[in-house]
Amino acid sequence: MIAHRGNHVNAPENTLASTREAISCGADYVEVDLRTTKDGHLVAMHDAKVDRTTNGTGKIADMTWQEVEELQVFNRNKKTHRIPEFREVLALCRGKINIYLDFKEADVAETWKQIKAAGMEHQVVIYLNKEEQYGKWREVAPEAPLMTSLPKEIRSRDQLSAFLAHTHIQVADNITDPELLKAAHAMGLSVWLDVQSATEGPASWNEALHKGVQGLQTDKPAEMVSYFKSHVQ
Template sequence: MLFVDPATLLAQHQSHPALPHSRHKTVVIAHRGNHVNAPENTLASTREAISCGADYVEVDLRTSKDGHLIAMHDGKVDRTTNGTGKVADLTWQELESLQVFNRNKRTHRIPQFRDILALCKGKINIYLDFKEADVAEAWKEIKAAGMEHQIVVYLNKEEQYKKWKEAAPDMPLMTSLPKEVTNKAQLDAFLGHMHIQVLDNMTDPELLKAAHEHGVSVWLDVQSPDEGPASWNEALHKGVQGLQTDKPAEMVTYLKAHVQ
């Protein structure tokens, strides 16, 4: 379980980060951008997420060998590009030269974080899946872009929590519930140590109720091969506040017609 020292605990409870404004009551998150229509984690898939009216675009963040922040889900470039090797072992010049695989003839490239920030400013929020990146540099680029109030950071590792709290105390944070947290008392204890604004993939009614009592939102991943209205409706009936989807355009249309 994640744990922070008393000094950090005191500091974090003196601030109450607010989630970015969303246009929909149920938050719609475009998984890796609208990547069904364009390659994942590219400027093109981000534009698609913006144009379909999603509230957030999910962006996976990593750092190159020479310190450039780039959007890439995998630790290696092999699956999504015509290159090979670990992101952390490649320079930006090497990464920039790669072509991102695509079903059509258009050429796409790996984007830098700063370019995604510039594209999203004032148009869509960012669900920043913080894979392996430098917190200080990420926060520097977020501030330079004026995007401080349009981002939620998803934490993947224990040490990321303290680093983000020290660098940006007002940044809204999100994480998965540890497997060992299975009842209300354990969740209360967890949230007593972790000042989190969003939890993901939590469906137990008791835990959902407890999270809401703490003012913590719950967002579910609903992307799957058979994703559609039936799975969305099932998730919504659990009482969650957001859905991450591979079909953001269809979900926006569905929510407008049936929910809000």
């Protein structure tokens, strides 16, 4: 059970508060988006720009950490939140919850350095958004578990096998074709599905579970945890 951008039902996404909520509700993973400031600070932020979620404007990549640190994250309950540094998220999660790291735009070496410094090497799965990120991660951290989406042209067992022969990943997301799912499992690949939507609930969770996947990313982690404890053995 993966809390998408933290449990952001009661706290703003990608904040320490939403991460604490994900821990409190019993999720297995918290999904965290990673970007880098102009002066090299790793921060938890989904969008390239700060406009949607804060009282500022502009791109994270064009701002210094001091500028980012002063921003206030919009929040329904009026408490002041801020964009956290990645090292803060790591410290909060260590020994309490795993991290699904959505690697947007950041420095690979510095990211792995901070993960190792936090003792979180075995609690993080790195999601790659671009093909060119793969080589750098394999160079810097060959032991790091990686995850990505399959290219759209992969539709058969043979094509999947060929892809995995040169791209060694541990997890793939959003494989829904039954035959491809079966092939992925036979090759030792875990599959996680995104189930967050406006109509997300037990019906969609059960539908996903019946596909035989190993992970579900949700916008309602507290409800999902409660439902699974009550209905799924």
